[in-house]
Amino acid sequence: MPPQSPFPGKQQQLPVTTGLLSSGGWCRQCRRDHSLTSGAAEQACQDLMAQLDRHQRIDLQVASDLADPRCSTAALFAEAGGKMFGVLTCRDAGGNLVVLRAFSGQYNGLWQVPGWVGPVCDPVIFQRLTAPVEARIKVLGQQLACLPDHSRQRLLLRRQRRNLSRHLMGAIHDLYHLVNFRGEQASLSEIFSDRGMPPAGTGDCCAPKLLHHAARNGLQPEGLAEIYYGRPNTSATRQHGHLYAACDEKCRPILGFMLCGLS
Ligand SMILES: [Zn+2]
Ligand SMILES: [Zn+2]
Incomplete structure (x- = not known):
């Protein structure tokens, strides 16, 4: 089956990959920024997008006759709008490449879908x-x-x-207890402490899900990128098929802690 454009009549353009998108934040302990560039994760995001185009669902590990209707991508092009998907490319202790994937928040009320990293909490x-x-x-x-x-x-x-x-x-x-690459744990309240209340949904973006999972499973992250899939958001700051670094509003304040200890 040829890949179908979710926007009929519109030519889908693949984003240009540079591998240089940077996600990070200020680490209070080290008194400097920690960041992670996108690297090979940009290409991995495009591979993911091609798969979503082809299968039109996110439960890609499940046989098509057993697919969960809640995992269809159709809703992403409807009123509620699209979603961020994230990829973290990592190395395990043996030096093997591991590609982790996550969606932001819940997917149609689902926190866990096979093949995707689950929530922090x-x-x-x-x-x-x-x-x-x-x-x-x-x-x-x-x-x-x-x-x-x-x-x-x-x-x-x-x-x-x-x-x-x-x-x-x-x-x-x-x-929400986030783990970093020094093996330390901190709750969202502790990380924000004197910086006020964390915005609603902090910790549910792709980046914290992926990094938390990597840190807990002894994986060394090498690249982090996110791709937006579906109808653009109301402020049009998110466009279908575009690549993004982790967000400034919710993720930047916690990524300094989360990336600490990463060599
Ligand atoms: Zn975010
Ligand atoms: Zn640090």
Whole structure:
């Protein structure tokens, strides 16, 4: 089957690879930046894109008759928009090349798909922590909708809801324990400490998933690149088939720690 363009009528252009995209951040311990260039990961991203074009699903290790409909790439071209996919090329202890792949956040509600590096935080533990608090926040929202504006009770419930959300965010940040290449561990709260609250979704991008997995499995990263696949985001800062370094907003503040100890 020939590769199909997800945008019919449009010629798909492959991005130019230079291998020089740089992902990194400031390391407080070493008092300098640590970074990792894209290297061979750019070509590996293009190989991944060709596979997604051909199969139109991400559960590539599963036989086509057993494919999970939730893993189809069709949704990436619909309203909700596309997604970042990341590749980390590494060497194992024997010097063999290992290519790790990850998608950002969840894929259609899935945290784990065979062939992809899983999340930093155990989804079961995450669910156990967040579900009851989110249910409570939802109930408060319903109660608020029935109260008159500016009433005393409304103000109280709003404050209660805000405190619950803040508390939940803090608890989530404590759940994310990132490992670096010195073998050290730190939670998102510890890494951000005096730099305020981590933005929502910090730790769920491709780069932290991949680096965390490599550090925990004795793999030496050599190249890191991300590719955007699907409908461009609303601000058009992400375009289908373009290569990117790790993001500045969520990843830069944690990559200094995560890359520490990498030779
Ligand atoms: Zn990121
Ligand atoms: Zn360092």
